[in-house]
Amino acid sequence: MSIDDLKRFEIPGRVSVLEGNGGLPKLEVTTDASSAEIYLHGAHVTDFKKRGEPSLLFTSQCSRFEAGHPIRGGVPIIFPWFGARDGEGAHGFARNVSWLLQETTSTPHVGVSLRFAFPGARQSALWPSFSAYYNVIVTDKLTLELVLTNTAPGQNLTLENCLHTYFTVGDISAVSVHGLKGVNYLDKVDGFAPKTEVNDAIRVSSEVDRVYLDAPATAEIRDTNLGRKILVEKSGGAATVVWNPWIAKSQQLSDFGNEEYLRMICVESGNVAAHKVTLAPGESTVLRVDLSSTRL
Numbered sequence: 001m002s003i004d005d006l007k008r009f010e011i012p013g014r015v016s017v018l019e020g021n022g023g024l025p026k027l028e029v030t031t032d033a034s035s036a037e038i039y040l041h042g043a044h045v046t047d048f049k050k051r052g053e054p055s056l057l058f059t060s061q062c063s064r065f066e067a068g069h070p071i072r073g074g075v076p077i078i079f080p081w082f083g084a085r086d087g088e089g090a091h092g093f094a095r096n097v098s099w100l101l102q103e104t105t106s107t108p109h110v111g112v113s114l115r116f117a118f119p120g121a122r123q124s125a126l127w128p129s130f131s132a133y134y135n136v137i138v139t140d141k142l143t144l145e146l147v148l149t150n151t152a153p154g155q156n157l158t159l160e161n162c163l164h165t166y167f168t169v170g171d172i173s174a175v176s177v178h179g180l181k182g183v184n185y186l187d188k189v190d191g192f193a194p195k196t197e198v199n200d201a202i203r204v205s206s207e208v209d210r211v212y213l214d215a216p217a218t219a220e221i222r223d224t225n226l227g228r229k230i231l232v233e234k235s236g237g238a239a240t241v242v243w244n245p246w247i248a249k250s251q252q253l254s255d256f257g258n259e260e261y262l263r264m265i266c267v268e269s270g271n272v273a274a275h276k277v278t279l280a281p282g283e284s285t286v287l288r289v290d291l292s293s294t295r296l
């Protein structure tokens, strides 16, 4: 959709459409309590901040903004597979294509809602037909809903979905993640070894890449440097993934600054690995996350 096509979705003082990085169409959303930025590319939320606070989301200064490549940071929509796949890019194709904006609505003194739809072009080539809608609700928190439906007559659709959220932190050494004690996880930095979380507080002092299975609905990021607590609340997703690339992996990523691992952590929500979802014809799955922050 061109910027001119998108102008009809503008809401004065609430939703603006402009040319973003790489010339890609970008939406700027303003509410009484917050602001957000969303690219049509990947329906990618790249920023959300409450008035008077640092951004909740982290987007790399080195990110690419071009068709066929994911934006590094914010909330990548991971679908229909998570992780590596032979002969394909990691984490599926949903984040690499431009989504269609279908609706913008503003609720005075509350917030702004936006709905995006995955364009149908790709689906017939690679997968049974499906529909994918993405609702973004900006208030004093950020609510994201990924609605996936199997529209293929007579064929099941097996998928992985994940909202791979990058959070801004003041200094990774002052951060701890809570709510996962006792949860089993796959340790991707140790050959996917199955382990159980024994710590109340997960801290980062090397690369962390863990897929927590049957994870509770809420995870909490405590940041004593920025003096805030971030709540990651999910429904419709059985897994929580915690990732920080640390030094070596940061240096390997061409679209990520060598020092940026100090100021971010991913706490992701979805259905991955053992939690793959199989939809019968006509069946849907809704993955929802609510991201909010309070003072510590």
Ligand code: TA6
Residues within 6 Å of the ligand: 070, 083, 090, 091, 164, 188, 209, 241, 243, 266, 268
């Ligand atoms: O969710 C963690 C992870 O799977 C890591 O293994 C790392 O690959 C990260 O995602 C980033 O993946 P990307 O394809 O965006 O570079």
